[in-house]
Amino acid sequence: xxxxxxxxxxxxxxxxxxxxxxxxxxxxxxxxxxxxxxxxxxxxxxxxxxxxxxxxxxxxxxxxxxxxxxxxxxxxxxxxxxxxxxxxxxxxxxxxxxxxxxxxxxxxxxxxxxxxxxxxxxxxxxxxxxxxxxxxxxxxxxxxxxxxxxxxxxxxxxxxxxxxxxxxxxxxxxxxxxxxxxxxxxxxxxxxxxxxxxxxxxxxxxxxxxxxxxxxxxxxxxxxxxxxxxxxxxxxxxxxxxxxxxxxxxxxxxxxxxxxxxxxxxxxxxxxxxxxxxxxxxxxxxxxxxxxxxxxxxxxxxxxxxxxxxxxxxxxxxxxxxxxxxxxxxxxxxxxxxxxxxxxxxxxx
Amino acid sequence: xxxxxxxxxxxxxxxxxxxxxxxxxxxxxxxxxxxxxxxxxxxxxxxxxxxxxxxxxxxxxxxxxxxxxxxxxxxxxxxxxxxxxxxxxxxxxxxxxxxxxxxxxxxxxxxxxxxxxxxxxxxxxxxxxxxxxxxxxxxxxxxxxxxxxxxxxxxxxxxxxxxxxxxxxxxxxxxxxxxxxxxxxxxxxxxxxxxxxxxxxxxxxxxxxxxxxxxxxxxxxxxxxxxxxxxxxxxxxxxxxxxxxxxxxxxxxxxxxxxxxxxxxxxxxxxxxxxxxxxxxxxxxxxxxxxxxxxxxxxxxxxxxxxxxxxxxxxxxxxxxxxxxxxxxxxxxxxxxxxxxxxxxxxxxxxxxxxxxxxxxxxxxxxxxxxxxxxx
Numbered sequence: 001x002x003x004x005x006x007x008x009x010x011x012x013x014x015x016x017x018x019x020x021x022x023x024x025x026x027x028x029x030x031x032x033x034x035x036x037x038x039x040x041x042x043x044x045x046x047x048x049x050x051x052x053x054x055x056x057x058x059x060x061x062x063x064x065x066x067x068x069x070x071x072x073x074x075x076x077x078x079x080x081x082x083x084x085x086x087x088x089x090x091x092x093x094x095x096x097x098x099x100x101x102x103x104x105x106x107x108x109x110x111x112x113x114x115x116x117x118x119x120x121x122x123x124x125x126x127x128x129x130x131x132x133x134x135x136x137x138x139x140x141x142x143x144x145x146x147x148x149x150x151x152x153x154x155x156x157x158x159x160x161x162x163x164x165x166x167x168x169x170x171x172x173x174x175x176x177x178x179x180x181x182x183x184x185x186x187x188x189x190x191x192x193x194x195x196x197x198x199x200x201x202x203x204x205x206x207x208x209x210x211x212x213x214x215x216x217x218x219x220x221x222x223x224x225x226x227x228x229x230x231x232x233x234x235x236x237x238x239x240x241x242x243x244x245x246x247x248x249x250x251x252x253x254x255x256x257x258x259x260x261x262x263x264x265x266x267x268x269x270x271x272x273x274x275x276x277x278x279x280x281x282x283x284x285x286x287x288x289x290x291x292x293x294x295x296x297x298x299x300x301x302x303x304x305x306x307x308x309x310x311x312x313x314x315x316x317x318x319x320x321x322x323x324x325x326x327x328x329x330x331x332x333x334x335x336x337x338x339x340x341x342x343x344x345x346x347x348x349x
Numbered sequence: 350x351x352x353x354x355x356x357x358x359x360x361x362x363x364x365x366x367x368x369x370x371x372x373x374x375x376x377x378x379x380x381x382x383x384x385x386x387x388x389x390x391x392x393x394x395x396x397x398x399x400x401x402x403x404x405x406x407x408x409x410x411x412x413x414x415x416x417x418x419x420x421x422x423x424x425x426x427x428x429x430x431x432x433x434x435x436x437x438x439x440x441x442x443x444x445x446x447x448x449x450x451x452x453x454x455x456x457x458x459x460x461x462x463x464x465x466x467x468x469x470x471x472x473x474x475x476x477x478x479x480x481x482x483x484x485x486x487x488x489x490x491x492x493x494x495x496x497x498x499x500x501x502x503x504x505x506x507x508x509x510x511x512x513x514x515x516x517x518x519x520x521x522x523x524x525x526x527x528x529x530x531x532x533x534x535x536x537x538x539x540x541x542x543x544x545x546x547x548x549x550x551x552x553x554x555x556x557x558x559x560x561x562x563x564x565x566x567x568x569x570x571x572x573x574x575x576x577x578x579x580x581x582x583x584x585x586x587x588x589x590x591x592x593x594x595x596x597x598x599x600x601x602x603x604x605x606x607x608x609x610x611x612x613x614x615x616x617x618x619x620x621x622x623x624x625x626x627x628x629x630x631x632x633x634x635x636x637x638x639x640x641x642x643x644x645x646x647x648x649x650x651x652x653x654x655x656x657x658x659x660x661x662x663x664x665x666x667x668x669x670x671x672x673x674x675x676x677x678x679x680x681x682x683x684x685x686x687x688x689x690x691x692x693x694x695x696x697x698x699x700x701x702x703x704x705x706x707x708x709x710x711x712x713x714x715x716x717x718x719x720x721x722x723x724x725x
Contacts (some may be wrong), residue, residue, distance in 0.1 A: 258359075268350050274705075324718045331578045332359040332366075333396015335715040341694035 012036045017116040024110065024144030037120055038140055041127040046103075046138035054138035056103065061162040066093040069156040075122065078192045079207030080283070082155055083126035088212045088283060089234065090159040091133055095214035096230040096286065098169040098221050099161035104130065105139040106157050111150030122153060133212040135159070161214075167221055171248035173228035178317040179295035180253060181288045183216060183302055184209070184310040186238055187266040190280030194273065202272075206265050211284030216307045220288065223301030229289035232282065239278040239337045241287045242325045245317075252320025255337070257330045259314045278327075279340040289317060352605075356577030357395065365582045366400040372589050373404045380406050381588050382678050383546040384527060386413030386706025387576040393715035395578035405585060409708035411526055411633055411676040412548060414491040415442040416700040416707045419630045420664040422519050423448040426488045429517065430454070430462035433657050436480065438473035439488040440495075441466045442704045447697055449664050470498040474505060477514035486653045487516045494550040496520045496642065497615035500622040503648050517653040518644050521629065523551045524559045525640035531567045533634065533677055542678065544588040546581060547573035549603055556611025560599045568597045575603040622648055630663055632700060633676025672699035675708050682712040683720050689713060 012032055022029035039047055046054035070086040080088075087104065094101040106126070110119065130137050137157075163169075188209040195204045213232065220227060229249075233241040238260075242253045262277050270277045284307060290298050295313060302308030315327075325337040355361070373379060383389055389409045392398060398407060411417050423446050430437040437454070444455045444466060458464040463483075467473050473487035489499040499516060506514050527545065547560055552573045560571045570591035574584035584602045591598060601607055622645055629641030644652040653659065666673060670692070671685035682688050682701070692698035694710055701707035705714070 264350060271350065271353055322718065322721045324721070326718055329395045329578075330354075330357045330359050331362045331395040331397065331400065333399035333578075334718070335394055335396045336718055338694075338714045341710075341714070 012116060014117045014120050019110045019112055019114040019116060019119065019144055021112055021144055021146070024142055030142065034142065037123055038142070041120070041123045042130065042137045042140070044136040044138065046136065047140070052139075054103065054105075056138070059102070059162050061164050064094050064097045064099040064161040064163055065158065066090060067156060067158040068093055069154065071151065071154050072193065073151060074193070074196050075118070075152055077196050077208055080210040081122055081125050082153055083122040083124070084129040085210050085283060086155040086157045087126055087129035087133065087135070088210050090157040091135055091212040091214055092232045092286070094159040094161035095212075095217040096169070096232055097161070097163050098167040098217060098227065098230065099163040100218065101133070101135045101159055101161040101214050103138045103160045104135055104157050106137050106155060107141045108143070109150055109154040110142065110144045111152050112144055112147040114152050119153065126155075129212065133214065135212075164221075167225060169227055169230050171229050171231065171245050174245050174249035174251055174289045174317045175228070176251055176317050176319040177292055178228060178289050179292050179313055180242070180255060180315045180317065181290070181295070181299055181302065181311060181313050182238065182261065183213070183286045183288070183308045184284070185261045185263045185266065186233070186282060186285065187262060187270065187277040187280035189283040190237070191266045191269045193281070195269065202269070204265055204269055206263065206269065209282055209284035211307055213284065213286055213307060216286070216302065216305045219301050219305045220298060224290055224294040224298040226294060227288055227290050227298065230286055232286050234283060235281050236340050237277070237279045237281055238287060239276070239325065240339055242337060243339050245287075245289060246323040246325055249317070250323060252318045252323055253315060253325040254318050255315030255325070255327045257327055259312055261310045261312050278337055292316075353577070356575065356579045358579065361579055362400055362582060365579065365586055369405065369582070369586045369589060370402045372586065372593065373402050374593065375404070378404050378406060379589055379592060380408055380541070380543050381546060381585060382408040382410045382530070382542050383581065384410035384412040384523070385546075385548045385551070385576070386416065386704065387549055388546055388574065388581055389413070389708055389711050390706050391576050391578050391581055393711035396715075397578050397581055400582065401585060405589070408542065408678040409675070409681070409711075410530065410545075410678055411631065412492065412523065412551075413701070413704050413706040413708075414495070414521070415446055415704040416672065416676060417521065417526070417631045417633065418443070418446065418490055418519060418700065419632050420448055421630070421662050423454070424664065425659050425661060426517060427452055427454060427457045427462070429486055429653065429657060429659070430457050430464050431460070433484070434463070435484040435486045436463040436465060436476060437486050437488055438465045438467045438476060440490065443488060443490060445697065446700050446703050447667070470495070470502045474502045474511070474514060477511055481513055483513060485514050487514070488519070489516050490519045492521055492523050492548070492551050493554045493619070496619050496623070497554060497612070500615075500618035503622045503644065503651055504618065506651050507648060515651045515653040515656050516644060517659070518623070518642060520623065520642040521631065522625070522640050522642065523548055523555070524563065525637055526631065526634065527560070528563050528567075529631070529634045529637045529640065530677060531563065531569065542569065543592050544570040544572070544597075546584045546588070547571045547599070549574060549576045549580070549606070552603065552607040552611070554612050554615045557599050557601050557607055557609050558611070564597050564599045570597045570600070572600045573603050573607050575606065621645075630661075631676075632666075633673040667698050670699040672701045672709075675701050682709040683717075685709070689717060
């Protein structure tokens with residue numbers, strides 16, 4: 001009888017162990033890591049089958065698919081880590097079509113030597129984010145690269161969702177007269193990350209805003225099904241998102257600096273680093289464009305949701321063949337809000 | 350945020366704007382140069398010109414440390430990193446400046462050079478301490494704002510007897526540059542300047558006194574101003590008054606930070622470590638006598654120029670690039686044929702398009718919608 005029981009296998013050493021090349025080689029070590037880490041944390045009926053793919057019946061409506069790679073440094077930051085970020089980021093990309101996210105897949109690229117304990121914390125954080133959002137990770141992949149050829153952990157997630165019929169949300173739909181709204185304070189994520197970069201390291205109470213926005217989007221779509229554009233202003237910040245809308249729609253955008261929700265701590269950190277908060281990344285905010293008549297009810301719906309409490313009407317779409325995004329400054333003058341150039345680097349003078 | 354928000358207040362700005370509009374004479378124009386890139390940036394970023402009357406014209410000056418650095422000095426820095434294989438520590442803005450042969454420090458880094466971005470001179474010193482087996486060079490650039498920090502690392506390197514650290518000194522001097530602008534022939538297309546908005550941070554270090562000789566010599570008013578938009582507007586108002594009253598004095602709008610004598614400790618540290626160079630090439634201004642600093646003999650072993658036998662070779666400006674005339678205030682960015690087409694912040698041809706304090710980058714990033722409005 002004993003012979004039929006599973007033979008004892010020494011468990012993965014999450015206390016002192018490190019990723020080695022065997023964890024990606026397709027042998028027993030890899031199977032064990034999948035079993036004791038990924039399956040244990042992300043557990044769901046699709047993963048449990050241990051197939052190379054997940055099968056599901058497509059629901060009614062149009063399918064949405066998106067993919068996003070996450071290479072954040074540092075891997076753990078105030079308010080989140082690469083695990084939760086990789087879940088939220090992809091859910092948000094699906095949700096910005098007005099879609100209900102259904103499933104995620106995750107690809108891990110691990111660097112040889114990375115502590116298994118840290119990896120477990122990241123995967124558990126991913127699992128918690130996925131459970132909280134109600135969007136399971138149904139397929140995955142793990143590869144290991146030699147030491148020096150990665151930066152600890154890279155995670156690529158793919159998301160599938162479904163858009164209800166009648167919802168048409170797309171960047172080119174903005175038209176002159178439309179209202180522009182943001183769901184909350186700008187720049188929190190970027191400042192939380194920058195404050196932990198090796199050679200900056202300043203103290204700030206700012207936490208990353210990383211969050212899954214599909215619940216907020218569902219409430220918005222219900223309040224105003226004719227929303228024209230939605231996008232989460234991640235890398236490049238609000239400035240990049242508005243310029244993308246302007247390019248796609250052929251219209252200009254005018255916003256008011258006074259109307260922008262920015263936390264005083266973020267404002268202070270940007271001042272002292274010489275950064276423009278409009279270029280700083282967000283991971284739990286969205287920008288919405290809607291017809292002027294929908295603006296009031298959309299804003300009310302956003303403010304009624306916990307992730308949209310600080311939502312604000314920040315400007316409007318205007319006719320402009322040059323497709324400029326312009327801002328009336330606090331001072332009362334006007335300026336362009338341009339794409340970020342190069343990397344975000346501090347000024348010296 | 351205190352000391353910031355009140356200097357960007359729209360209501361106060363309208364108050365000053367109304368007074369300036371009331372005080373300018375309708376029958377004349379006022380051409381003021383803001384020397385510093387910090388002012389250029391503030392004017393563009395807050396749309397200050399929208400609040401000034403049409404008679405007041407702001408001309409951008411050469412006070413952008415990255416912009417005035419001649420290409421040959423960047424070539425020298427790249428050679429240090431690529432040929433001498435040193436660890437080159439540099440301020441961020443310098444990384445993207447185009448050098449000879451389509452290179453830049455950023456491209457040298459991609460090609461394997463050990464180039465590190467630092468936020469402070471002391472970071473370079475720290476890197477030298479942490480990597481005793483590496484030769485570490487700090488690429489020191491900037492006006493009197495950044496010079497004291499370089500002086501302090503030289504003093505610290507001497508005290509600690511660091512054997513693997515040196516400084517490639519490119520520090521330049523503000524008063525000499527302002528005098529050079531006033532001496533330069535301006536031509537019919539660029540009428541004379543009526544006054545200067547004087548530097549903010551530089552003046553915190555050197556004080557307001559060093560501007561007095563040339564305010565008297567060239568009969569030009571100077572108003573030292575902070576880098577916030579209301580500082581600039583108040584300085585414009587003070588300049589308009591001086592012009593109207595026929596005065597040419599050095600006035601200080603930035604009294605919350607600048608004194609007549611400056612920062613004595615910083616001045617002493619600079620005097621201990623640096624001495625004037627006989628001459629130095631500026632982008633746009635050419636060779637200007639007594640306009641830059643070199644490391645004193647006492648610190649020779651920390652002087653990268655001596656240590657690596659650096660030879661400076663002037664490099665001609667890229668074809669069509671108007672950075673020179675723009676830095677002298679003789680042309681504005683949109684006068685350049687390359688502006689916004691061949692030369693953009695993503696693919697800069699000239700240095701003025703690189704730093705956010707450069708006139709071209711500021712106009713491109715904040716103000717170019719006004720060009721469209723003019724031609725429409």
